[in-house]
Amino acid sequence: MLILLMSLLCAVGIETSKPGLDVGIVITDAAKAKDFYGGVLGLKEAGAFPLPTGGTMIRYQSGATVIKLLSYEKPPSKTAGPIRDAIGIRLITVYTTDRDGVIERAEKRGLKLTLQEVRPGVSYGFLPDPDGNVIEVVTLRPDSPANLSQTVAIGLTVADAQKSRAFFSNILGLEEQPPQDLPNKAGVKYTFASGASIVKFWQAVAGTPVKTGAVQDGSGIRYFTFMVKDVDATHAWLVGRGAKVAMPPTDFGRLARIMFVTDPDGNYIEFAGPIKAPK
Numbered sequence: 001m002l003i004l005l006m007s008l009l010c011a012v013g014i015e016t017s018k019p020g021l022d023v024g025i026v027i028t029d030a031a032k033a034k035d036f037y038g039g040v041l042g043l044k045e046a047g048a049f050p051l052p053t054g055g056t057m058i059r060y061q062s063g064a065t066v067i068k069l070l071s072y073e074k075p076p077s078k079t080a081g082p083i084r085d086a087i088g089i090r091l092i093t094v095y096t097t098d099r100d101g102v103i104e105r106a107e108k109r110g111l112k113l114t115l116q117e118v119r120p121g122v123s124y125g126f127l128p129d130p131d132g133n134v135i136e137v138v139t140l141r142p143d144s145p146a147n148l149s150q151t152v153a154i155g156l157t158v159a160d161a162q163k164s165r166a167f168f169s170n171i172l173g174l175e176e177q178p179p180q181d182l183p184n185k186a187g188v189k190y191t192f193a194s195g196a197s198i199v200k201f202w203q204a205v206a207g208t209p210v211k212t213g214a215v216q217d218g219s220g221i222r223y224f225t226f227m228v229k230d231v232d233a234t235h236a237w238l239v240g241r242g243a244k245v246a247m248p249p250t251d252f253g254r255l256a257r258i259m260f261v262t263d264p265d266g267n268y269i270e271f272a273g274p275i276k277a278p279k
Helices: 002-012 030-040 099-108 161-171 231-241
Strands: 022-027 044-050 056-062 065-071 088-096 116-119 122-128 134-139 152-158 188-194 197-203 220-227 244-252 256-262 268-273
Touching: 022 030, 030 044, 030 056, 030 065, 030 099, 088 220, 099 134, 134 152, 152 161, 161 188, 161 197, 161 231, 231 244, 231 256, 231 268
Parallel strands: 022 065, 088 134, 152 197, 220 268
Antiparallel strands: 022 220, 044 056, 056 065, 088 152, 116 122, 122 134, 188 197, 244 256, 256 268
8 A cells, every 4th residue: 555655656746765754843842852752652763963954853763754853952932732723733643552651651741641442442642742742642453554553644724725635636746535524523634645644634713823834933843754766856846736845955964955845824845855966
């Protein structure tokens, strides 16, 4: 299934180099964030290194996704909080087979993970990280298929669901799944597949404040990343599809070549790949 989805992306122009999307979170306290993502969720740290723009990136592996914690010398204002209180990237869903471990480690830190069963062996609940980002924890049976534990979902609250559907389908070329009614008549959830990752969103009520923008404009879940084989080719293809480019292909120090586009709400979406060797 993952190979099929990656092939679909390649066929429409985005040639990805890994099955999962990465997620960037700007944090205000590195020690507390590390204790939550590593200590509570039990994710494996995948290295830390200095950012060319100043500060440090701490990486955690969650299935096929890398959660990137960006710690700057001067933390920006907080933009995290409840899912529905702002337009932007409001949620990350992580999957784990360590149900009892997460519950126990959360309780030791004064956090309570209340789980609701979806079907036998699969439950979900919510935990706030130290900055108030909403982390949805989906617990799986230890013998669940390996592809399920590779999954990460990214949740957005959007101003106009139809504009967002057109963006993810027509511009990014992702495959839309059937829409689903949310519980308690809370609206409709729209879902798009990208390899081992899911992008899901729901519409905000009128008057909801917007907390999107450039990565360093605020703390919280600030962007997500497609890892691609050729950033410049991806840029040309996206421009041809009408994407709004926030930053053209740029070498990010010696780490990677990156670019950003924005969705209809101003959320930043990164495309990152290897730096091109000089001719």
